[in-house]
Amino acid sequence: MSEVTAAEMKRLEQQADAAGLSYRQMMENAGAAAAALALRTWLGAKSAAVFCGKGNNGGDGFVAARHLANAGLAVRLYLVEGEPVTTDAIYNCGLAREMGLPVLAADTLDEPEQAEFLQSADLILDGVYGTGFHGTLRPEGLAAARRMNDAPGRVLALDLPSGLEADSGTAAEGAVQADLTVTFHAAKPCHRLAAAQCGWVEVADIGIGTALQL
Numbered sequence: 495m496s497e498v499t500a501a502e503m504k505r506l507e508q509q510a511d512a513a514g515l516s517y518r519q520m521m522e523n524a525g526a527a528a529a530a531l532a533l534r535t536w537l538g539a540k541s542a543a544v545f546c547g548k549g550n551n552g553g554d555g556f557v558a559a560r561h562l563a564n565a566g567l568a569v570r571l572y573l574v575e576g577e578p579v580t581t582d583a584i585y586n587c588g589l590a591r592e593m594g595l596p597v598l599a600a601d602t603l604d605e606p607e608q609a610e611f612l613q614s615a616d617l618i619l620d621g622v623y624g625t626g627f628h629g630t631l632r633p634e635g636l637a638a639a640r641r642m643n644d645a646p647g648r649v650l651a652l653d654l655p656s657g658l659e660a661d662s663g664t665a666a667e668g669a670v671q672a673d674l675t676v677t678f679h680a681a682k683p684c685h686r687l688a689a690a691q692c693g694w695v696e697v698a699d700i701g702i703g704t705a706l707q708l
């Protein structure tokens with residue numbers, strides 16, 4: 495399996511953007527691929543809880559949530575560190591809201607109705623941190639990882655399980671344990687170095703190969 499580091503991936507995304515494949519389109523492709531993978535892996539899934547951080551990994555989560563809702567699933571989004579801050583994540587959070595998807599603070603999961611939704615969700619999507627993560631999990635990230643790990647549903651990590659460092663594969667204490675990880679364009683070193691934490695790993699095409707004629 496070919497592999498790229500987080501820095502190499504960033505460079506490829508810059509080159510693809512310069513070649514006409516926008517960052518927004520890459521995010522759309524990533525989230526759509528993740529939703530499609532979830533739907534064909536877990537046939538019959540009826541509900542999904544999607545955890546989003548404030549960066550572009552969260553952006554992938556908003557996109558995936560839209561596609562899962564369009565496929566008929568009951569979907570709720572949980573913001574782990576407040577509102578998104580990157581341009582494309584803000585845009586996709588807005589689209590999810592316009593569709594009428596519930597976008598809630600993750601600490602609402604302390605309330606019985608939200609806790610019940612998470613307990614009954616067939617799918618849990620982890621869009622808290624991707625290649626941007628380094629170091630240890632702060633309290634919000636740690637609490638979200640614990641909720642995902644404790645929930646009975648299947649956990650799909652977007653790009654990599656939150657709490658793993660993409661290049662070193664170092665797992666922060668309390669990191670997400672995924673059943674399935676969908677990574678984009680190519681595997682990152684963590685998928686090999688922390689394979690058990692990632693579960694089954696699938697690589698999704700997000701258009702970079704075509705844009706760059708690789």
Ligand SMILES: NC(=O)C1=CN([C@@H]2O[C@H](COP(=O)(O)OP(=O)(O)OC[C@H]3O[C@@H](n4cnc5c(N)ncnc54)[C@H](O)[C@@H]3O)[C@@H](O)[C@H]2O)[C@@H](O)CC1
Binds near residue numbers: 548627628653700
């Ligand atoms: N740039 C792009 O065009 C694309 C990016 N994609 C997604 O974007 C991800 C990378 O997004 P970002 O670079 O925005 O970063 P992430 O969304 O991975 O992380 C969010 C933020 O967390 C912060 N952070 C780092 N360590 C932390 C810690 N220990 N505790 C709390 N916060 C911490 C970082 O400063 C980072 O800005 C990829 O993994 C992938 O999922 C995909 O949408 C494909 C296209």
Ligand SMILES: [K+]
Binds near residue numbers: 551624
């Ligand atoms: K993630």
